Amino acid sequence: MLKVLVVFGTRPEAIKMAPVVKELKKYPDLLDCKVAVSAQHREMLDQVLTLFKISPDYDLNIMQAKQDLFDVTSRVLTGFKKVFLAAKPDLVLVHGDTTTTFAASLAAFYLQIPLGHVEAGLRTRKKYAPFPEEINRTLTGVLADMHFAPTSTARDNLLREGVKKEDIFISGNTVIDALLDTIKPGYVFANELFNKLVYSPDKKRILLVTAHRRENWGEPLREIFFALKEISESYPEVEVVFPVHKNPAIRLEATKILNASPRIHLTEPLSYEPFVNLMAKSYLVLTDSGGLQEEAPSLGKPVLVMRHTTERPEAVAAGTARLVGTAQKNIVAETKALMEDGQKYQMMAEAINPYGDGQAAERIVKFILFRFNIIRMLPLEFCSKNVLKKYFSRKD
Ligand code: UD1
Numbered sequence: 501m502l503k504v505l506v507v508f509g510t511r512p513e514a515i516k517m518a519p520v521v522k523e524l525k526k527y528p529d530l531l532d533c534k535v536a537v538s539a540q541h542r543e544m545l546d547q548v549l550t551l552f553k554i555s556p557d558y559d560l561n562i563m564q565a566k567q568d569l570f571d572v573t574s575r576v577l578t579g580f581k582k583v584f585l586a587a588k589p590d591l592v593l594v595h596g597d598t599t600t601t602f603a604a605s606l607a608a609f610y611l612q613i614p615l616g617h618v619e620a621g622l623r624t625r626k627k628y629a630p631f632p633e634e635i636n637r638t639l640t641g642v643l644a645d646m647h648f649a650p651t652s653t654a655r656d657n658l659l660r661e662g663v664k665k666e667d668i669f670i671s672g673n674t675v676i677d678a679l680l681d682t683i684k685p686g687y688v689f690a691n692e693l694f695n696k697l698v699y700s701p702d703k704k705r706i707l708l709v710t711a712h713r714r715e716n717w718g719e720p721l722r723e724i725f726f727a728l729k730e731i732s733e734s735y736p737e738v739e740v741v742f743p744v745h746k747n748p749a750i751r752l753e754a755t756k757i758l759n760a761s762p763r764i765h766l767t768e769p770l771s772y773e774p775f776v777n778l779m780a781k782s783y784l785v786l787t788d789s790g791g792l793q794e795e796a797p798s799l800g801k802p803v804l805v806m807r808h809t810t811e812r813p814e815a816v817a818a819g820t821a822r823l824v825g826t827a828q829k830n831i832v833a834e835t836k837a838l839m840e841d842g843q844k845y846q847m848m849a850e851a852i853n854p855y856g857d858g859q860a861a862e863r864i865v866k867f868i869l870f871r872f873n874i875i876r877m878l879p880l881e882f883c884s885k886n887v888l889k890k891y892f893s894r895k896d
């Protein structure tokens with residue numbers, strides 16, 4: 501029995517690892533799957549655990565108000581030392597680029613436990629953007645033994661860094677698995693305001709907004725918020741829905757600048773199900789989040805990315821996402837263009853799936869079984885030449 505310990509700590513990791521946990525648990529005779537959370541996030545993590553019915557086997561419960569990177573890194577590193585020693589996993593699986601990811605990977609390395617990295621290989625090649633995620637992801641890649649790259653661009657990044665091609669598997673991004681599982685046509689919201697906005701006969705245009713990146717704290721966030729205010733004042737049909745991240749650095753400023761605007765709705769972080777169903781009904785997404793850049797293209801929603809660089813170039817290349825930076829002037833101009841130029845909007849509203857087809861978790865688990873010689877061959881549908889070329893870097 502292969503003991504796999506799935507490790508995560510924040511909202512996005514939980515959303516993207518939930519399909520992997522579900523898939524690992526389909527093989528109780530072959531795999532012993534356990535879940536360990538750092539709880540770097542608490543409420544925002546628990547929302548996801550509840551939705552996907554995951555009860556962690558280990559919970560470090562480390563979150564503190566206003567924690568800094570040193571707090572999180574040290575508590576995760578020492579916390580997971582004890583968990584890994586107790587659980588004795590054959591494989592630790594981490595996700596993405598958070599400080600939980602990096603510190604848990606370091607703990608696995610110190611104990612010489614094989615490490616699998618899901619959502620590996622995304623890069624901006626800029627040390628401080630996103631901060632500290634770019635370096636968290638790169639260092640996790642250095643420590644990992646198996647790399648699950650969501651796209652061929654991510655695979656190529658890893659190859660350029662000298663990762664052996666037989667250690668890289670192109671899986672697609674598991675966020676698309678989670679998304680496709682959660683979107684429901686005709687979804688009825690528990691929040692009456694959302695039902696009113698979405699199903700209202702007057703043609704409301706919902707702008708869905710999120711913002712939380714560390715490198716945007718301070719002046720860039722203020723610019724973003726003033727841009728939202730200006731947009732909402734310019735278009736009476738626009739309703740901005742902005743579920744505000746729990747981080748006090750963001751809440752304080754968002755409330756100060758936006759609270760008095762009648763058509764800007766600041767809410768608590770939404771559970772994943774209402775959130776993505778609201779995205780599916782939105783006109784436009786404005787965000788600095790990583791995950792939203794992957795989800796919105798699948799739903800045919802244009803995304804204005806309020807950052808200067810992105811480690812997710814595929815949607816930008818395909819034309820559904822645009823990097824607009826954080827200056828108020830630019831955000832307003834780019835939004836206005838999409839409000840007023842129907843042709844431009846339509847060109848960006850093409851539904852594309854550069855990040856996956858909803859079967860990433862299945863691929864990841866099959867690859868793990870294959871890699872540990874639990875299955876000797878991959879299932880037939882993984883073995884045609886074309887599929888191998890698409891999803892494998894290895895030729896066998
Ligand atoms: C973290 C990740 C970031 C990821 C983001 C997703 C790091 C360094 N940052 O950033 O990569 O994109 O999560 O959202 O790993 N808080 C709560 N309740 C919660 C969650 C957060 O109160 O459920 C508050 C706490 O005061 C906490 C603060 O938010 O101290 C910051 O949380 P933290 O995880 O350190 O940073 P994020 O900005 O959330």
Ligand code: UDP
Pocket residue numbers: 511512515675710712743744768769770771772773775776788789790791792795
């Ligand atoms: N999300 C959510 N509720 C919200 C805002 C976002 O469920 O109120 C989801 C979103 O669909 C995406 C993920 O959370 O899957 C993104 O998380 P976040 O923005 O915190 O982190 P990032 O993607 O930037 O790492």
